[in-house]
Amino acid sequence: MKKLLTLAIFIFILANVSAQNADQKWGISIFGGKTEYVGDLGNGFFDWDPWVYGHIGVSGNRYLNSSFDLNLQLETGSYGYWESSTSNFYAKKTDGALLLRYKFNNGYAIKEEALVAPFLTAGFGFASFAAEEDELRTKTDDWDAFVTLGGGFRFQVDPRFSLEYQFLYNFTNGDQRDLNTTDDRNDRFLSHSLGIIFNL
Numbered sequence: 001m002k003k004l005l006t007l008a009i010f011i012f013i014l015a016n017v018s019a020q021n022a023d024q025k026w027g028i029s030i031f032g033g034k035t036e037y038v039g040d041l042g043n044g045f046f047d048w049d050p051w052v053y054g055h056i057g058v059s060g061n062r063y064l065n066s067s068f069d070l071n072l073q074l075e076t077g078s079y080g081y082w083e084s085s086t087s088n089f090y091a092k093k094t095d096g097a098l099l100l101r102y103k104f105n106n107g108y109a110i111k112e113e114a115l116v117a118p119f120l121t122a123g124f125g126f127a128s129f130a131a132e133e134d135e136l137r138t139k140t141d142d143w144d145a146f147v148t149l150g151g152g153f154r155f156q157v158d159p160r161f162s163l164e165y166q167f168l169y170n171f172t173n174g175d176q177r178d179l180n181t182t183d184d185r186n187d188r189f190l191s192h193s194l195g196i197i198f199n200l
Contacts, residue, residue, distance in 0.1 A: 027061035029073075029164065031195025035093065037081040039187035040180040044081050053078050055093070057190065058183045060078055067106040071099040071121070079129070079189065080138075081178065090131075092140035097125030114188075118153040121168070129177055137179060144174040154197070166193045 035053045036044045036147035044053075055077025062070040073096065080090035104110055104116035108162045131137060168191045175187050 010041070010178045026065040026200040027063075027197050028200065029059040029061060029197045030057075031059070031073075031164070031193040032056045032192060033193035035077060036190045036192070037178070037187070038080065038190070039081070039175070039178050041081050041087050041089070042083045042176050045190055048165075055193075057159075057193070057195075059195075061159050061197065066112060067103055067108075069101040069103060069119075071101055071123075073097055073099065075191075075193075079177070089137050091140075091177060092130040093127055094130075095125055095127035095146075097123050097146075099123035099148070104118075112134070114156075115155055116150065116155055120146075120151045121166070122149050124148065139176045139179060142174075144172045144186055146170040146172045150191075160199060162197045162199070164193075164195050164197055166195070167191065168193075 014168045027049050034056055035055050036047065037053070038045050044105060046171060055075045056077025057073055057077075058070055061071035064070055074094075075096075076092070076094040078090065079093035080088065082090075099121045100123055101119050101121040103117060103119045105112050105114040110117075123147065124147050129138050129140050129144075131140050148168045148170045150166060150168035154164045156162045156164050170189050170191065172187055172189070178187060
C-alpha cells in the first residue's frame with residue numbers, strides 16, 4: 001500500500017510540473033556521480049579506475065531571470081585516493097553548496113527554448129568528513145570550506161523535466177583530509193554529476 005501511495009504521489013508531481021521559467025520558478029534535482037581528488041598524494045582527475053569514490057545528492061533550483069539561476073545542493077558519498085598501500089586515504093564526505101548559475105540559453109547567446117542549454121556556475125560551500133569504519137582513513141575533527149567553479153549543460157527532454165551534466169572544481173581551505181599536510185594547501189576535488197530535474 002505504501003509503495004502504491006508513493007508511486008501515485010510521484011506520478012502526480014510529474015503530471016503537474018512544467019518548464020522552469022519566469023512563471024514556474026522552482027526545480028528539484030536528483031543526481032549522482034563521481035568525486036575525484038588532487039593533492040599531495042597525486043592526481044585522480046579523470047581517473048575512472050577504480051570507480052569507488054561516488055556521490056548522490058539533491059538540489060533545489062530557483063529561477064532569477066533569463067540569465068541566472070540560484071542553486072542549493074546537498075550531496076553525500078565517498079572520497080579518497082589510492083596511490084599505494086602506504087599512500088592513500090578514504091573518507092565519507094557530506095557537503096552543501098550555494099551556486100549562482102549563468103545560463104547561455106538566455107535569449108542573447110542562444111534562444112531560451114534551446115534543446116541543449118550550456119551554463120557556467122560559481123559558488124561556495126562546506127564539507128564534513130567521517131571515518132567510522134575500519135577501512136576509512138582521514139582527518140575528521142572539523143569542516144572544510146570551499147569555493148567552486150564549474151559548468152555543464154542541460155538537455156530539455158520535455159517541458160516537465162530535463163537531464164543535466166555538471167562538473168564542479170572545488171578549492172578547499174584545508175590540506176589534511178589526505179593525512180598529508182603541507183604549507184601549499186593544495187588539496188582540491190572535482191565532482192562529476194548526472195541528474196534529472198523536475199520543473200515545478
